[in-house]
Amino acid sequence: MADDREQLDNDAFLKRVRSAAGVLRVHGIGVGDVVAVALSNRLELVVIMFAAWRLGAAVTPVNPGLTDDEARHQIEDSGAKVVITDARGTGTLDVAAFAGTAAQAPDSVSPASDAQSPDAISPASDALALIIYTSGTTGRPKGVMLDHANIAAMCRMIVDGIGLDETDHSLLVLPLFHVNGIVVSVLSPLLAGGRATIAGRFRASDFFASVEAARPTYFSAVPAIYAMLVSLPDDVRPDTSSLRRAICGAAPMPAELITRFENRFGVPVVEGYGLSEGTCASTLNPPAGPRKPGTVGLPLPGQTVAVMDAEGHLLDAGSVGEVVVRGPNVMRGYLGLPDETARTVVDGWLHTGDVGRFDTDGHLVLVDRIKDMIIRGGENIYPKEIENVLHTHPAVLEAAVVGAPEPVLGEVPVAYVTLLPGAAATAEELVVHCRGSLARVKVPVSVVVIESLPKNPVGKIDKPRLRSFVVSS
Known part of the structure; x- marks a missing residue:
């Protein structure tokens, strides 16, 4: 260490x-x-x-x-x-x-x-090991109770899923108050016989100097960090030869951002998906392939990941529903909140609150968060679909879409966008870009180009804060 x-x-x-x-x-x-x-x-x-x-x-x-x-x-x-x-x-x-x-x-x-x-x-395996508090985007943060069996199972899955061994060396850049940093970047490499180096506060300008000094074989980060790294000046050409892979979690990473990072730095990005309530990860794009950008990969061995309708019926591949998870990694529950626990873990299934589907190859595609869905005049709109289209514009670095109150339609989509350094695009140009790929009802009523999107402490885009911008504007 x-x-x-x-x-x-x-x-x-x-x-x-x-x-x-x-x-x-x-x-x-x-x-x-x-x-x-x-x-x-x-x-x-x-x-x-x-x-x-x-x-x-x-x-x-x-x-x-x-x-x-x-x-x-x-x-x-x-x-x-x-x-x-x-x-x-x-x-x-x-x-x-x-x-x-x-x-x-x-x-x-x-x-x-x-x-x-x-x-x-x-x-004992059922003894409490960690109490990880959620980011609190839906109210007071809740304490996710993880026991030693949860941690041990998750570490085994990470070691096997990523293929860690005694030659691996992680560079920790995510906060250690989050389970991803603890499990993926500390416990798993140590369990595999490898090493871990804890970096200080993340700064994009200093990150690759840490890589060159520590010579890690991998690091785990969130999409916002990758966006900052691809925004570095063109003359930043670091030595990344020690890195075998980079891991992305916490939020879906746009396929365009993956391509930009891989093309520039020559390091493959392995995208996964999971929740604190599932002790970190439930799916992973296999490092040895096939990796499918735009998906969050295959279920990790030892877990069952499925898609369920509102009545609790499991759905076939291609059908859209709530992503549910079952396995030894599922939390003991929320501390002191038995009713909330009972609503979240039903018959052993962890209800994630995410909407998704499995493609024909068994890779999970996340559609959106249930709570982020916008209902415009009775039509369901998933912001991630609009965000994906905005990300295909060559000038766009990050995009987030939220619902704005509208007296007749109920809600309408509004997009917030940041641009790549040196790039230019007007709000109207981005609206026109959306019209070329989206049905009229899904096209944002406005696009706001801002310098940076608000992030929560874990590095995810803070949509509650964006919604407050809409209400106050």
Whole structure:
């Protein structure tokens, strides 16, 4: 394990974990407790996670960029017994707001700690391991409960699905308060006998310098990161020869963006799909092929992924319905929300809220989110279909479509677009472009060209914020 400041071999990492476990024990942490960790991406966060598991405790990673009110909700809702934060104040959290539960991280988990290391326990497979909080786009964030069996199953699927082995080396750029960063970029390569390097805060201008210095074999990112990388100046021509693959998740990546990235940097993009409620991933475009841009790939072995209608009937290939998932990776439930859990996991099927279909080759094609669907005069419109058309325009970098209130039709589609550096396109030109490929009812009533689209903490386009733009304009 390594980060921007130091590198630990297995022996040094184990020593650090034992020291951290001793510190946690001093703070009263034991079997069944919850440790909240509010740290930026750094080695100590992973050390503390392993230390908590060594004691039989669970971990809830807290986004250090949250406001005190947002952090308090997660810390109190999770029942955290202690909050590990940064004495140097690299985040924005006010430690004093959590007086009585705060412990400082960096010095207390250093190799020089004299704390006696408690004996390691072997947690039961159904013991709680992680509480990951959703991004909160539909209200207060919910705590997704993942047990050790969920984590173990998911890591096995990732290792087998990507084909990781002892020669692999991941470069972590996604936040460690999200399950993708934890599972795909840390736990899976370590389980395969490989290595992980934690990069600091992502900056497109610095990213390839990190690649050239660390020489990773892969990294995992979201579409917004790939969009920033293809927007780098033309004279940026990095050495990417160590990279065997790049992985994309969290949101569907437009096929045009995949092509731009692959053509420019010579690294194949492996797109997958999943939810925190499914411990990260459920489908993957096989690295060895066939990869089909525009799809999110095949179901991972060990999971069943299907499409279901509103009455709960499974549908045949080609039919459009809600994507549902079943397997050992499906969460234990939402913490303290049994009714919400019962609505989300029905007869063992995780209802994703995504609309999709399987093509003739068995690859999953995501149509849209159910909640993002626009109903215009009784006609169902999926924003992703409009976004896909906008992405085919050579000047478009990112696109997002939301519904705007309309007194007669109920809702009408409005598009927000960012352009590639140096490219030009007018709003009217983009509307005309849509008319060439879409039925009249689907053509956005307006296109707004903006400098950047709002993103949530995980890097997904923040459509609730875009909807607020529409309402306030």
